[in-house]
Amino acid sequence: MKPSEQEIENLLRRAPRPAPPPALKQQLADQMNLTSTTTAPHSALFDQMPLAWWRRWWPALAPAAVSVACAVVITVQQAEISRLKEAGHTATSAAPTATTPLITPTTYEGANATAIDPSAAEQDEITRLRERVKQLTAEISQLEQTQKENEELRRQVAAPPTLTQEEIDALTKAKEQALSIRCINNLKQFGLAVRIWMLDNNEVLPPDTLSMSNELSTPKILVCPADTNRPAARDWASFTTVNLSYEYLAPSARNADHEPTRVLSRCPIHGHVGLCDGSVHGQVARSHPEWLIERDGKLYMENDPQSGQSTRRPR
Amino acid sequence: MDAPTANHLAEAARRGDKAAATRLIELFYERIYAFLRRLTGNDADAADLTQRTFSRVWQALPTFAGRSTFSSWIHGIAHHVYVDWRRANRHEPRSEEWWNARVATQPAPDETAVHNDLAAALFASVDTLDHDLREAVHLHYYQDLSLQETAEALGVATSTVKYRLRHALAQLQWQFDHDRQTLKSPYPAKAT
Numbered sequence: 001m002k003p004s005e006q007e008i009e010n011l012l013r014r015a016p017r018p019a020p021p022p023a024l025k026q027q028l029a030d031q032m033n034l035t036s037t038t039t040a041p042h043s044a045l046f047d048q049m050p051l052a053w054w055r056r057w058w059p060a061l062a063p064a065a066v067s068v069a070c071a072v073v074i075t076v077q078q079a080e081i082s083r084l085k086e087a088g089h090t091a092t093s094a095a096p097t098a099t100t101p102l103i104t105p106t107t108y109e110g111a112n113a114t115a116i117d118p119s120a121a122e123q124d125e126i127t128r129l130r131e132r133v134k135q136l137t138a139e140i141s142q143l144e145q146t147q148k149e150n151e152e153l154r155r156q157v158a159a160p161p162t163l164t165q166e167e168i169d170a171l172t173k174a175k176e177q178a179l180s181i182r183c184i185n186n187l188k189q190f191g192l193a194v195r196i197w198m199l200d201n202n203e204v205l206p207p208d209t210l211s212m213s214n215e216l217s218t219p220k221i222l223v224c225p226a227d228t229n230r231p232a233a234r235d236w237a238s239f240t241t242v243n244l245s246y247e248y249l250a251p252s253a254r255n256a257d258h259e260p261t262r263v264l265s266r267c268p269i270h271g272h273v274g275l276c277d278g279s280v281h282g283q284v285a286r287s288h289p290e291w292l293i294e295r296d297g298k299l300y301m302e303n304d305p306q307s308g309q310s311t312r313r314p315r
Numbered sequence: 316m317d318a319p320t321a322n323h324l325a326e327a328a329r330r331g332d333k334a335a336a337t338r339l340i341e342l343f344y345e346r347i348y349a350f351l352r353r354l355t356g357n358d359a360d361a362a363d364l365t366q367r368t369f370s371r372v373w374q375a376l377p378t379f380a381g382r383s384t385f386s387s388w389i390h391g392i393a394h395h396v397y398v399d400w401r402r403a404n405r406h407e408p409r410s411e412e413w414w415n416a417r418v419a420t421q422p423a424p425d426e427t428a429v430h431n432d433l434a435a436a437l438f439a440s441v442d443t444l445d446h447d448l449r450e451a452v453h454l455h456y457y458q459d460l461s462l463q464e465t466a467e468a469l470g471v472a473t474s475t476v477k478y479r480l481r482h483a484l485a486q487l488q489w490q491f492d493h494d495r496q497t498l499k500s501p502y503p504a505k506a507t
Contacts, residue, residue: 012457014434018349018352020345029337033373034376051381052322053381
């Protein structure tokens with residue numbers, strides 16, 4: 001026979017309960033050892049609200065108390081804001097009435113005057129406006145005067161300057177100096193291109209200027225800025241000797257590194273010379289032609305004939 | 316049960332009220348003795364463990380916070396007292412004769428002899444259960460504690476108590492359905 005689960009549960013619930021010995025209850029009472037807990041006197045509140053209840057519910061009550069406190073604070077703040085807004089509206093509405101009456105000497109006729117004549121206030125307003133118009137008219141006339149001065153200054157600036165002879169000479173000299181510096185810069189680039197070509201071609205200098213089309217950035221640097229007779233070539237395809245101002249004095253030369261003072265290029269206008277070491281010396285051909293010495297069909301620059309070397313500081 | 320009353324009595328006893336403590340003894344000593352008597356299997360040990368249980372109750376009463384009912388709290392103390400005693404003495408579960416004697420002494424005018432045999436066999440089978448299952452059955456069915464009180468007394472979750480009770484009932488049913496002498500149970504009991 002297999003009992004059901006319910007029958008088993010019923011049987012278990014009706015299990016016999018063993019009776020304790022008669023003396024056990026008295027023994028337990030005799031052995032009672034109460035350790036009286038006089039920890040803290042319990043108030044009436046604690047008697048009504050057991051500590052266990054508080055311990056169980058404080059995690060929920062604490063956030064609730066904080067929320068209520070926040071709500072109270074927000075409510076108080078809202079009331080304060082409303083009160084301040086109302087005070088602001090009151091002050092705004094009261095402001096025009098405080099500024100409208102204009103007390104002038106014509107209307108204020110004594111310390112005992114309490115009423116203000118409206119027509120006098122209007123008259124005073126008209127007077128004030130007239131003064132304002134006068135002030136604005138003066139400002140407008142001042143602005144017109146300033147505009148006229150500006151136009152005069154612009155006219156003077158636009159007119160050609162009337163320079164003295166000394167100023168003209170100084171300006172011309174400065175222009176020439178600028179052109180000379182640009183020319184030296186061209187020769188520096190020319191010399192650099194020659195050396196680059198030489199490094200790529202077994203220490204042999206290029207046979208002509210056109211061969212350095214890959215080393216030179218543009219053919220425009222081959223025309224001296226002061227040379228007004230030669231136009232600069234737009235590109236290498238249109239380049240001819242007409243577009244070349246500088247003299248190339250060492251075509252296809254070998255071992256140029258062993259002859260650093262040999263003249264590589266020369267400007268016939270300024271007299272600048274470029275040497276094989278890449279340096280450029282300004283106006284040597286014009287101011288010191290004796291420094292240029294020709295040997296074996298080659299031109300060298302030697303400003304110290306005893307040592308046979310150039311001692312001038314190159315550019 | 317009158318758990319709120321017991322909790323109030325415990326609160327009064329905690330403050331040193333001897334009358335309240337005496338009332339607590341009257342309310343619980345029979346149940347605790349029965350609980351321990353079923354577990355230990357003899358009167359002397361049950362009486363001794365009951366005295367130890369109440370001794371611990373008086374010592375631990377200041378720490379009784381009231382988070383559980385006093386019934387589950389005192390059953391928890393009794394459970395621990397029994398566990399300590401069992402570890403120290405290594406007692407085996409008692410034999411079926413004790414249950415036969417107990418059932419035979421109970422008046423059951425509406426029950427047949429077959430029913431008494433069935434009950435005796437059932438109670439004896441409970442003692443063969445695993446220790447955890449057995450204590451759950453004792454507290455929930457024999458001591459009439461609720462599931463939550465049983466869980467609090469054993470110090471486990473309520474779901475664990477439910478699982479143990481279902482496991483115990485299934486094992487008891489299986490034991491009735493099979494010959495325990497020849498077949499092996501799928502719910503092997505741990506050595507206690």
